[in-house]
Amino acid sequence: MAEKKTWGIVGGGVLGMTLALRLVQAGHKVTIYEAAEKVGGLTSSWKMDGIVWDKYYHVILMSDLNTRKILQEIGLKNDMQWVETKTGFYSGGKLYSMSNLIEFFKFPPINLIDKFRLGLTIFVASKIKNWQRLENIYVAEWLTKWSGKRVFEKIWLPLLKAKLGENYKNTSAAFIWTTIQRMYAARKSGLKKEMFGYMAGGYEKINQQFEQHLLVLGVTIHRNTKVTAIKKTADEKIELGSEKGTQIFDTVISTLSSQASVAIAGELTAQEKQKHNAIKYLGVICPSVLLKKAISPYYVTNITDGWPPFTGVIEMTALIDKKEVNGKHLVYLPKYVNPDDGLFDKDDAGLRKMFCDALFKMYPQITEEDIVFWGASKARVVFALPTINYSKSIPGIDTSIPNYYIVNSAQIINGTLNVNDTIQVAENKLKEILQTNG
Numbered sequence: 001m002a003e004k005k006t007w008g009i010v011g012g013g014v015l016g017m018t019l020a021l022r023l024v025q026a027g028h029k030v031t032i033y034e035a036a037e038k039v040g041g042l043t044s045s046w047k048m049d050g051i052v053w054d055k056y057y058h059v060i061l062m063s064d065l066n067t068r069k070i071l072q073e074i075g076l077k078n079d080m081q082w083v084e085t086k087t088g089f090y091s092g093g094k095l096y097s098m099s100n101l102i103e104f105f106k107f108p109p110i111n112l113i114d115k116f117r118l119g120l121t122i123f124v125a126s127k128i129k130n131w132q133r134l135e136n137i138y139v140a141e142w143l144t145k146w147s148g149k150r151v152f153e154k155i156w157l158p159l160l161k162a163k164l165g166e167n168y169k170n171t172s173a174a175f176i177w178t179t180i181q182r183m184y185a186a187r188k189s190g191l192k193k194e195m196f197g198y199m200a201g202g203y204e205k206i207n208q209q210f211e212q213h214l215l216v217l218g219v220t221i222h223r224n225t226k227v228t229a230i231k232k233t234a235d236e237k238i239e240l241g242s243e244k245g246t247q248i249f250d251t252v253i254s255t256l257s258s259q260a261s262v263a264i265a266g267e268l269t270a271q272e273k274q275k276h277n278a279i280k281y282l283g284v285i286c287p288s289v290l291l292k293k294a295i296s297p298y299y300v301t302n303i304t305d306g307w308p309p310f311t312g313v314i315e316m317t318a319l320i321d322k323k324e325v326n327g328k329h330l331v332y333l334p335k336y337v338n339p340d341d342g343l344f345d346k347d348d349a350g351l352r353k354m355f356c357d358a359l360f361k362m363y364p365q366i367t368e369e370d371i372v373f374w375g376a377s378k379a380r381v382v383f384a385l386p387t388i389n390y391s392k393s394i395p396g397i398d399t400s401i402p403n404y405y406i407v408n409s410a411q412i413i414n415g416t417l418n419v420n421d422t423i424q425v426a427e428n429k430l431k432e433i434l435q436t437n438g
C-alpha cells in the first residue's frame with residue numbers, strides 16, 4: 001500500500017466523493033471541503049411541498065457501469081428500480097410518441113425518405129468508434145451531411161438550439177455522437193426498448209449513503225465550508241484556505257469548474273488561467289413543477305417547435321413511482337443557457353409565468369389549479385461545451401503549483417455530462433496522479 005499522504009478535495013459532488021473513496025481505499029488520509037450544507041452538488045435534492053427529490057432530473061442507465069459499481073460498493077445496489085420508459089416528441093403543436101420503430105415511421109413531420117436519413121444518421125453515429133475525427137467537424141455540418149438539409153432544419157436544428165442556443169454553431173459533431181451513444185446504450189436493442197433506472201428515495205439517498213460510507217472509512221468532510229484560497233508552501237505542500245481557517249495538505253485536487261479552480265489559486269500563471277478560463281460552459285435554469293395530474297406517458301419529450309422557453313419536458317413520474325412524490329406528478333422544464341443569460345436575473349414570478357404559460361399551451365388539460373409546487377433551480381456553470389478540437393485544447397490536470405491538480409467534468413471528452421462519465425474522469429485522472437504522486 002502507498003505511503004499515507006494527506007489529500008484535500010475541493011467540492012463534495014460526485015467527482016469529489018469518488019476521488020475521496022478511491023484515495024481512502026488506497027490508504028490515504030482525505031478531507032473533503034464542500035461549500036453547500038449537503039454533499040452531492042448538482043445531484044443534491046430540495047424540498048417541494050414537503051417532498052424531498054432531486055433539484056435536477058437524474059436517470060441512471062443500465063449501461064452506467066461506473067455508477068452502478070459505486071452504488072454496489074455503498075450498499076445500494078438492491079434499491080435500484082428499472083423501468084421501461086417512453087419518449088415523446090412535440091412537433092407542429094402536437095405530441096407524438098416516439099418510443100419504437102413503428103412510431104418512428106408514423107412520425108408525420110417528415111416524409112419517408114427523410115425518416116430513413118434521420119434513422120441512418122442515428123445508426124451511423126451509434127456505430128462510429130473513432131470519435132476524435134468528429135471533433136474537428138461542426139455538428140451542424142455533420143448532421144446536414146447525413147440527414148440532409150430538410151431533416152436538419154426540421155428536427156436537428158430546433159433540438160440543437162434548444163440544448164445549446166446559438167452555441168451550436170461552435171459545437172463539434174462529437175456532441176451529437178456522445179448524446180446518441182448514451183441514448184443508444186439505454187435501449188436494450190436498437191430502438192426497441194428504453195430501460196431507465198432510478199434510486200428509490202432519489203439521489204438524496206445516494207448522497208447520504210455515499211457520505212456515510214466515506215465517514216466510516218475515515219474521510220473527513222467539512223460541509224458549509226467554501227474554499228477561498230490555494231497556495232504553495234515553501235516545502236511544496238499546499239495551504240488550503242477556507243471560510244473556517246487554513247490547513248496544510250500534501251496534495252489538493254479541485255473538482256470545481258475550470259474558472260472556479262483557477263480563481264482560488266492566484267499563484268497560477270497567467271497563461272494557464274487563460275487556458276482554463278477559455279473553456280466555455282453552459283448553465284441551466286431548471287424549474288420543478290409538482291402537479292395534481294399527469295401530463296403525458298413520456299419520461300422525455302423533445303421539442304422541435306421553437307416557441308417553448310424550455311429545452312424539453314421531463315416527466316419524472318413517468319419513470320419513478322408516484323409514491324416517491326406523495327402521489328403527485330413531477331415535471332422538470334429545463335432550459336440550457338449561457339452563464340450570463342438574462343433568465344438568471346428574471347424574478348421568480350416572471351419565470352413562472354413564462355414557463356407555465358408555455359406548459360399550459362402545450363398541455364391544455366393542465367391549468368394553474370393543477371400546480372401544487374413551483375420552484376426553479378439554477379446553476380450558471382454546468383457543462384463544458386465540446387467545441388472544435390476540444391480534447392486537444394483543454395488543459396491537463398496538473399498545474400504550475402506543485403501538488404495542486406484540477407480534475408473536473410470539463411475533462412469528459414468523449415461523453416456527455418452525466419454521473420457515470422464524471423466517475424470515470426475521477427477514477428482515470430486519479431490513476432494518473434497516483435502514478436507520479438502516490
Ligand SMILES: Cc1cc2nc3c(=O)[nH]c(=O)nc-3n(C[C@H](O)[C@H](O)[C@H](O)COP(=O)(O)OP(=O)(O)OC[C@H]3O[C@@H](n4cnc5c(N)ncnc54)[C@H](O)[C@@H]3O)c2cc1C
Binds near residue numbers: 016382422
Ligand atoms: C439539469 C441536469 C440534469 C442532469 N441529468 C443527469 C442524468 O439524468 N443522469 C446523470 O447521470 N447525470 C445527470 N446530470 C449530471 C450530473 O448531475 C453531473 O454529472 C454530476 O453531478 C457532476 O458532479 P461534479 O462533482 O463534477 O460537480 P458538482 O455536482 O457541480 O460538484 C461540485 C461541488 O463543489 C461545491 N463547491 C463549489 N464551489 C466550492 C468552493 N469554493 N469550495 C468548496 N466547495 C465548492 C459545490 O457546492 C458542489 O457540491 C444532470 C445535470 C443537470 C444539471
